[in-house]
Amino acid sequence: MIEIRHLAKEYNNNGTVLKVLRDVNCTIRKGEVISIIGPSGTGKSTLLRCMNRLEEPSGGQIIIDGQDILAPDANLPLLRRKMGMVFQSFNLFPHLTILENVMCGPVKLLGMSKSDARAQAMDLLRMVGMAEKADAMPSDLSGGQRQRVAIARCLSMKPEIILFDEPTSALDPTMVSEVLSVIRRLAKQGMTMAIVTHEMKFARNVSSRIFFMYDGIIYEDGTPDQIFGNPQKPITQAFINRIRTLELTAKSRDFDLYRMNADIEQFCQKYSLDEQVAMRLELVLEEMLTGVLPLDGPVDIKVDYSEKNYDLFMEFVSRAGNLPALSSVSQDNLSCKVIQGSCLDIQETGNCIRLKIRK
Ligand SMILES: Nc1ncnc2c1ncn2[C@@H]1O[C@H](COP(=O)(O)OP(=O)(O)O)[C@@H](O)[C@H]1O
Numbered sequence: 001m002i003e004i005r006h007l008a009k010e011y012n013n014n015g016t017v018l019k020v021l022r023d024v025n026c027t028i029r030k031g032e033v034i035s036i037i038g039p040s041g042t043g044k045s046t047l048l049r050c051m052n053r054l055e056e057p058s059g060g061q062i063i064i065d066g067q068d069i070l071a072p073d074a075n076l077p078l079l080r081r082k083m084g085m086v087f088q089s090f091n092l093f094p095h096l097t098i099l100e101n102v103m104c105g106p107v108k109l110l111g112m113s114k115s116d117a118r119a120q121a122m123d124l125l126r127m128v129g130m131a132e133k134a135d136a137m138p139s140d141l142s143g144g145q146r147q148r149v150a151i152a153r154c155l156s157m158k159p160e161i162i163l164f165d166e167p168t169s170a171l172d173p174t175m176v177s178e179v180l181s182v183i184r185r186l187a188k189q190g191m192t193m194a195i196v197t198h199e200m201k202f203a204r205n206v207s208s209r210i211f212f213m214y215d216g217i218i219y220e221d222g223t224p225d226q227i228f229g230n231p232q233k234p235i236t237q238a239f240i241n242r243i244r245t246l247e248l249t250a251k252s253r254d255f256d257l258y259r260m261n262a263d264i265e266q267f268c269q270k271y272s273l274d275e276q277v278a279m280r281l282e283l284v285l286e287e288m289l290t291g292v293l294p295l296d297g298p299v300d301i302k303v304d305y306s307e308k309n310y311d312l313f314m315e316f317v318s319r320a321g322n323l324p325a326l327s328s329v330s331q332d333n334l335s336c337k338v339i340q341g342s343c344l345d346i347q348e349t350g351n352c353i354r355l356k357i358r359k
């Protein structure tokens, strides 16, 4: 359906030429869901923006349904209609109600009657769970709600493909899942989509294919299982195997457990670890701090999580010296029992206790 051949884009900054896209080649078929992942600055946004010609490519071809949209006589308004785009920063019209935001495109650009546009807008708002707020203003909504309206507005133009550029990156972690659920639903309905995202679990579960972008090209592409389970190139492997970490410190016995728990919850939300896992981490932390560790000096706590194999560790390192081995703490110590029940593995070396947390 969409074929991209030798797409190139360079920016000229006062004489220095920056080749952002060097040679992008791919085909996206109808009904496919493509997640585009990769380090920042590798041209992911530029690729999406070139696809609907928000940016003018420097070379190559983009062929949609047999037509090269980079040709001088290409019908730009028609092209933009075929390609919906959802940005990080929702971009709703602030002076229009939610309903008006979703109605105005079809009325102004597709010539739809107001009553048809209203009916369609209500259907779409229902689909994204926002019908209740039809008469509200964008400023009355949370970020997640605004983004769901932005998706409804995009759908109102009946696009053939939707391009998402980090649709959840600007959101508070608590609001990420409501937006991802809407996108997941569109995927189930067969919507063709290309999604630039940092949500690895989502990319793995929802996509039909993954493009890993690096250095201005699609460096590696494949099914989610291939890219996440068995990436072929070292740079892809390094990216996929990145470990996510959260660092906390208990400086003394007067540690702030509430603050640490809030940080753990935010970390878990960010990396799609469910609430039960967050509760287990909090439990282990509390038992370690109140029942096991002497806290006669600061203890550094690190949570690390691999997005590749989903291993989760919590590590305690004392700056004051050796820690008591859990195995040496009394058999009756309730904290120890709770911790052992929450862990798959316990490693103890001198001033470090590393726990592999059950998930
Ligand atoms: N309008 C622009 N002018 C000059 N350089 C730009 C412009 N837009 C993006 N770039 C540069 O292009 C590179 C790729 O940007 P981008 O496509 O936004 O990457 P990504 O979305 O993968 O993080 C970056 O180095 C960025 O600074």
Ligand SMILES: [Mg+2]
Residues within 6 Å of the ligand: 044, 045, 046
């Ligand atoms: Mg970007």
